[in-house]
Structures are given as structure tokens and as C-alpha cells.
Amino acid sequence: MTHFQIRGSRRLTDVRYEIRGRLAHRALELERMGYEIISMNIGNPGLYGYRTPETMRLAMIENLGAAEPYCHQKGIFPAREAVVMQQQSRGILDVTAEDVFIGNGVSELIDLTLRALLNEGDEVLLPSPDYPLWTAATILNDGKPVHYACRPEAGWVPDPDEIESLVTPRTRAIVVINPNNPTGAVYPEPVLARIAEIAERHHMVVFSDEIYDQMTYEDARHVPMAGLVRDTLCATFSGLSKVYRACGYRVGWTVFTGNKENAETYLDALELLAALRLCSNVPGQWAVQTALGGFQSIRGLVEPGGKLFESRQAIIDASRASEFIELIPPAGAMYAFPRVRTDDLPDFDDYQFAMDLLEHKHVLVAPGVSFNVPYRDHFRVTTLPDPVVIGEAMERIEDLLHSYRVSEI
Numbered sequence: 001m002t003h004f005q006i007r008g009s010r011r012l013t014d015v016r017y018e019i020r021g022r023l024a025h026r027a028l029e030l031e032r033m034g035y036e037i038i039s040m041n042i043g044n045p046g047l048y049g050y051r052t053p054e055t056m057r058l059a060m061i062e063n064l065g066a067a068e069p070y071c072h073q074k075g076i077f078p079a080r081e082a083v084v085m086q087q088q089s090r091g092i093l094d095v096t097a098e099d100v101f102i103g104n105g106v107s108e109l110i111d112l113t114l115r116a117l118l119n120e121g122d123e124v125l126l127p128s129p130d131y132p133l134w135t136a137a138t139i140l141n142d143g144k145p146v147h148y149a150c151r152p153e154a155g156w157v158p159d160p161d162e163i164e165s166l167v168t169p170r171t172r173a174i175v176v177i178n179p180n181n182p183t184g185a186v187y188p189e190p191v192l193a194r195i196a197e198i199a200e201r202h203h204m205v206v207f208s209d210e211i212y213d214q215m216t217y218e219d220a221r222h223v224p225m226a227g228l229v230r231d232t233l234c235a236t237f238s239g240l241s242k243v244y245r246a247c248g249y250r251v252g253w254t255v256f257t258g259n260k261e262n263a264e265t266y267l268d269a270l271e272l273l274a275a276l277r278l279c280s281n282v283p284g285q286w287a288v289q290t291a292l293g294g295f296q297s298i299r300g301l302v303e304p305g306g307k308l309f310e311s312r313q314a315i316i317d318a319s320r321a322s323e324f325i326e327l328i329p330p331a332g333a334m335y336a337f338p339r340v341r342t343d344d345l346p347d348f349d350d351y352q353f354a355m356d357l358l359e360h361k362h363v364l365v366a367p368g369v370s371f372n373v374p375y376r377d378h379f380r381v382t383t384l385p386d387p388v389v390i391g392e393a394m395e396r397i398e399d400l401l402h403s404y405r406v407s408e409i
Contacts, residue, residue: 015136018370023354027364037358038393040381041366043181043334045245048384050307052246053297056287060249063286071282073274075102075253079288083253086292087236092226092257099256101270102288104280106211106237106252111137113235113254116270117172117205118143125166125174127158129337129371129378131181131209146171147372152328152339156185160194167198173205174198176225179212182371182380183337184330186220189228196228205263206234211252212333214243214298217309220331226257233266234258240284242334243298244291249284307386308334314387318394324401325394334384337368340377344405350376353400361396 018024019042027037039047046052060067074080080100087095103109110133114124120142126134128147138145148163150156163174176195178187199206208225216222226236239252256267301308312329315336319327324345327338342348350367357363368378385393 011140014139016370016372017132017136018351019132019366021370023358023364023366026355027358030358030362035362038363038385038389038396040385040390040393041364043242043382043384044247045242045334045384046247048382048386050245050301050384052240052244052249052287053291055290055294056240056244056246059287059290060283064283067282067286069282071279071285073271073277073279074098074100075280076282076285079251079285080253082289082292083238083255087224087226087255087257090224090227092224095226095255095257099260101254101256101274102280102285103252103254103274104250105241105247106209106239106254107133108250108277108280109237109252109254110134110207110209111141112270112273113207114138114143114173115141116266116273121170122172123168123170125163125171125204126372127175127177127180129182129368129373130175131177132370132372134175134177134207134209135372143172144170145372150180150183150185155328156180156183156337157187157191158195160191160198163195164198164202167202167204171202171204173207175207175209177209178225179210179215179220179222179332181209181212181333182335182366183328184333184335185328186216186222186331189223192223192225193228196225196230196234199229200231203232205266206232206258208234208236210236210238211242213238214296215302215308215334216332217302217312218331222332226255229258232259233263240287240291243296244287246284246287246291249287250281251284251288253288308383310387311385311390312336312383314390315381315383315394318391322394322398324398324405330383335380335382337371337378337380340379340401342377345401348377348404350379353404354379357397357400361400363393363396365397 080097123144124138135145240246319325325338354367366380
């Protein structure tokens with residue numbers, strides 16, 4: 001037999017997605033060996049006892065017969081029209097069903113919208129930390145990611161002046177993730193308005209990832225970017241996975257607002273890409289109209305006493321009691337992004353910490369370096385487990401960090 005090596009694409013060299021990388025593979029190996037792992041690495045509500053609203057399941061069942069053929073490449077009309085009505089209820093009126101694309105989750109739409117836009121070497125402004133799929137999709141579509149800093153001392157809110165300083169003639173788009181993954185920051189309206197002005201001035205597309213739009217806590221208020229962008233194109237991303245606890249349905253949408261007249265060529269390119277994959281998951285689309293209409297059950301989860309609120313509070317309380325951890329309390333989404341104080345731990349490395357935590361304490365977290373940051377002292381945890389499980393996981397984290405300090409002495 002001839003010996004040869006089939007190699008992967010060089011495009012993947014700089015792509016990272018540790019949320020489902022080596023750590024997750026090792027966690028699966030340990031589970032197969034009989035160990036119980038506390039998984040806090042991914043925002044997957046169904047794994048933690050959250051259920052999709054029953055009415056959404058019934059809507060799918062009722063329409064399974066109609067879901068057997070391919071649908072239009074943009075999605076079924078009732079789903080797209082439901083997205084339109086949600087946008088109109090938020091004061092965003094310049095939108096019709098023709099402006100909505102339904103995809104196999106926001107993940108697919110991130111790839112398609114960037115692929116339709118970018119030529120080799122085009123630049124995309126991305127937050128740091130970011131949701132790493134945005135950086136990965138930029139690289140895979142021949143673009144150049146340019147990260148703007150969201151610093152903890154500013155509450156993880158970006159500085160618009162710094163953003164504008166990064167704009168070059170090759171800058172095609174800016175990505176805004178609000179509420180933010182991984183930090184949980186919810187951006188104030190004046191900052192979003194400044195970002196909109198910068199995008200309009202430099203003719204950039206605004207990609208606004210708002211999948212956690214209804215997951216805000218206490219006094220935090222989510223402001224839709226589409227209400228602020230008028231003189232350039234704005235693409236707003238959302239879906240069923242998070243707010244509606246339906247990750248496995250794989251249903252997301254992108255809705256285009258703002259200056260669509262100057263983007264006809266781009267939107268035609270996007271529709272071509274949508275047509276090449278025929279359509280997205282049709283059964284799941286039939287749940288959209290039911291999900292977006294009527295009572296929004298997420299509200300009871302994020303209010304005081306609600307499961308998400310109390311789990312978030314458990315992480316905040318454990319961080320405040322810790323010798324080693326400091327945390328800016330997340331104002332939205334379903335994550336926390338703690339920092340490890342490294343004064344007594346000069347050799348601390350977030351990836352090695354995550355691996356040690358998995359091997360020795362059987363807790364799975366995502367190291368901060370996964371989110372395209374230049375520092376190595378953060379990690380991300382989801383706030384989805386119940387408070388008792390979170391308390392146990394944080395105790396194990398504290399034990400490991402204490403063992404590090406003892407070994408340093």
C-alpha cells in the first residue's frame with residue numbers, strides 16, 4: 001500500500017474553536033471512562049434542564065406534512081413575517097419579509113453573510129473578546145480579522161474612538177455582539193450610536209449579533225442596532241437557540257435594514273449562496289411564528305427568582321468570595337468571563353488551567369484564549385447549571401488555584 005498523507009486546508013491554520021476542541025474531546029473520553037464532568041463550556045440550554053416552550057414543539061408537529069418539500073431559499077413566509085413583526089414592535093419599520101433570511105442557526109448565516117461580502121484581504125472589525133466563529137468565518141472567507149479591544153476596566157464596553165482608528169480603505173464591515181458573548185456586557189445606547197455613525201461614515205456593513213437580545217438582568221436594557229443605523233446596511237442576527245432554548249432546531253435569521261438600495265449586489269450574492277444550499281431546516285421554521293408571538297417565557301427566567309438570574313447570581317457570589325477570581329458581573333446573555341488574579345501565580349496559563357481543571361477536578365470550562373484575546377488569565381463559564389452545581393464547580397476551581405499557589409511557594 002502506498003503511504004501518503006492527505007492534508008487539511010491551510011486556511012484552518014489560524015482558526016480556533018476551543019469550545020468544541022481538544023478539551024471537549026478529552027471530556028468525552030473521561031465520561032466514557034465513567035467520570036462525571038460538570039460541563040460549563042457551552043451555552044446549550046437543553047443540557048441543563050431548560051425546555052423549549054411546548055407550543056413551539058406542537059407547531060412543528062402540526063406542520064410536519066408541509067415541511068417535507070424544500071422551501072424558498074430565504075425561508076417559509078410565516079417565519080419571515082414573524083421576524084418582521086418582531087422588528088416592527090421594536091420601532092424598526094423599514095423591513096419586509098423579503099429582507100429576512102432564515103438559516104440553519106445563526107452560525108450558518110455568519111458564514112454566508114461574510115462569504116457574500118468579502119474579497120481576499122478585506123478587513124472586518126471584530127470585538128476582542130469575541131464569539132470565535134466570527135473570527136473563524138472571516139478567515140475562512142479570505143478576510144482579515146481586525147480586533148477592537150473591549151476592556152474589563154471599561155466594563156467590557158468598546159471605545160468608539162479606538163474602533164475608528166482601526167478603519168482602513170480595506171475595512172468592509174464591523175461586528176457588534178450585544179448582549180455580549182463571552183463577557184455578558186450590554187452596550188449603552190450612546191456607544192452603539194457612535195458605532196453606527198462610524199459605520200455610516202466609512203460605508204461599512206454592520207453585523208449585529210443579537211441572539212441574546214431578551215436575556216438581560218436588573219437594569220440592563222438591550223438596544224437594537226437596527227434602530228440606529230440608517231445610512232448604511234445593517235444585518236441583525238437572532239434565532240431560536242438561546243432565548244427560546246431550542247439549539248437543536250437549528251433555526252436562526254438575519255434581517256436587513258438601513259440603506260438597502262446601495263446593497264443590491266451584495267444581497268443578490270447572499271441570495272445566490274442561500275439558493276446553493278437549497279433551504280434551511282423546514283420543520284424548525286414552523287416554530288418561529290409561535291415563538292415570537294404572544295407570551296415570552298424568557299422573562300420569568302431572567303427576573304429575580306428566575307433560574308437564569310439565580311444561577312448568574314451564584315457565580316457572582318462565588319467570585320466575590322474567592323481568593324483568586326475577580327468578575328465583572330454579566331448584565332446579559334448566559335455566560336461569565338472571570339479573571340484569575342495572577343499576582344501569586346506568575347506562570348498561570350488559561351489553557352493549561354482549563355486542562356488541569358478537567359483532568360483533576362472534572363470541570364469543563366472554555367479558556368479565555370479561545371475568544372481571541374491577547375492575555376492568558378481569563379476563562380468562560382456558562383450560567384446555565386443550577387446554583388448548587390455552579391457552587392460545586394466554583395469550589396473545585398478554587399481548590400485547583402489554591403494548589404497552584406502552594407506549588408509556587
